[in-house]
Amino acid sequence: MHSVYGYDAFRGHQAAAIEQVAGGGDAVVLMPTGGGKSLCYQIPALLREGTGVVVSPLIALMHDQVDALVRNGVRAAYLNSGQQPHERADVERAYLAGELDLLYIAPERLSNPAVQRFLEGGTVALFAIDEAHCVAQWGHDFRPDYLALGDLAERWPDVPRIALTATATEATHREITERLHLGGAEHYVSSFDRPNIQYRISPKAEVRRQLLEFVRSEGRDAEGNPVPGIVYALSRASTEKYAAYLAEHGIDAVPYHAGLPPEVRRRTQDRFLREEGVVVVATIAFGMGIDKPDVRFVAHVDLPKSVEGYYQETGRAGRDGLPATAWLAYGLQDVVQQRRMIDESPGDLAHRRRMQSHLDAMLALCETVDCRRQNLLGYFGERSTPCGNCDTCLVPPASWDGTVPSQKLLSTIVRLQRERGQRFGAGHLVDILRGKQTARMTQYGHDRLATFGLGADLSDAQWRGVVRQLLAQGILQTVGEYGVITLTDEAAAVLSGDRTVSFRVDADRPARSRGSSRSGSAATAGADxxxxxxxxxxxxxxxxxxxxxxxxxxxxxxxxxxxxxxxxxxxxxxxxxxxxxxxxxxxxxxxxxxxxxxxxxxx
Structure with a gap:
């Protein structure tokens, strides 16, 4: 720990996990990003006879991971498809000669029988299965080759195995244990809290302008130098659009998605790792396993599909323990789009219900009036107290009684659907309530509805907030590819007056992260x-x-x-x-x- 890595003390469960694996036992390790997971297998590999084999899906990053180890004096190498034949031959010779402490390998290569026979020709000290959440059947980074890793126990029954991830609910934790045949393993579950990250969620208005404002406020250090950050968008086209917009306004921003040529993706990744202040606008294909400790912000301009995905992506900020910010902008269209994607999913009914529950949890995080961090940690089964370092703690949101506006909206939907057999999206419903005389209104005769103009006291944005929050509370739902809005069974109690509805008041401007609001480890990490x-x-x-x-x-x-x-x-x-x-x-x-x-x- 000290002589190789330069650290004086273990953190959390590190020492116990290291002792377990070094002694020949199996382990399942759940630690947050930046929590020191890698030492839990690297140090046992140095202590045990033979070579620690690290299974990692991050082929593009193996070179940098190995390079960092070598500079610490560790004899490390990797085998992947990007190497020349003579490079692979050199690594294979070193492994067979017992000259390697760590060997990184992709799961699809390890599942090859020829590679398994090759490994049997040397001495395996341990198997480390990194990013183990990939074994979860419907995980966002699902890799079928991970499923074969459960067979390692049969082929190497005396070799300890350690599975590690930064993102796992209790259900995913069980699935990792079962699929990797780790029933006899010791489990080390650390707190998922990252107190140096400030979580902020804003309603979408003009999202490009909001993003630019955010990057300008968070994208420079105390000396005015640009700092690195990641912006996540849902589609490939969006990454290019937002990157171009930021670049037009003086931000060193570049897009990254799977549709770009490999050499462009490599160049972007290299710039992000090696240059100061580069902002990458990416799909979720970017970032997993990138060990860049000084990412100061992560922004989402579209609603993530799940809390696990959100936590994984925001965790790429502030790995050095210094202050960082996670900002998300979301709106009504995000909810409609995600619900449509679930409806169109090729999976079975159980899969769609699982996706729906993931979305519901994400919406609950967005709409909570309580501490964001409490909500986030609670999703992973962890109890906590208000953090004092999220937007709802720094600027507690006001709430208002939305029962009457909800009844007006629900009544409009009932009249359209039951009396006329018609269903519409949010935009037209809001127009009815606001009393707008549009061509469509005249065409359908909706200006003669009893609720026409009854909601003129609220603005378009406020009504869209009502729809968004009713969707989040499960009182409304969207149906079909056009996102038409219908009632759920929960709506009846609201219409009858048996259930009241409260909404959070959307803040005009988000809480800022700079200044005295920083708390937790950020203060002790030498931020000032x-x-x-x-x-x-x-x-x-x-x-x-x-x-x-x-x-x-x-x-x-x-x-x-x-x-x-x-x-x-x-x-x-x-x-x-x-x-x-x-x-x-x-x-x-x-x-x-x-x-x-x-x-x-x-x-």
């Missing part, structure tokens, strides 16, 4: 430096950038920001003084120590 330390920190970052560029590696592989901040605070004057600074192991001290001391003493 005095002027002299800040000046040294910036000098260290400039040195690191030049060093990383010369070596052709991402800056964080040299040192993370947290390590440079610690150096700036402690101002070590000798190599021995570097030994107690987090993130500086023996190998890195030998490689960079003299240069670090030089920067410190000259500033």
């Amino acid at each position: 430096l005095d002027p002299a330390a800040e000046e040294l920190f910036q000098a260290l970052r400039a040195w690191r950038a030049a060093e990383a560029k010369e070596q052709g590696v991402p800056a964080y592989i040299v040192f993370g920001d947290a390590t440079l901040r610690a150096v700036a605070l402690e101002r070590p004057a000798s190599l021995d003084a570097l030994a107690g600074i987090t993130g500086i192991g023996e190998k890195k001290r030998d490689a960079y120590g003299a240069k670090l001391i030089e920067v410190v003493t000259s500033n």
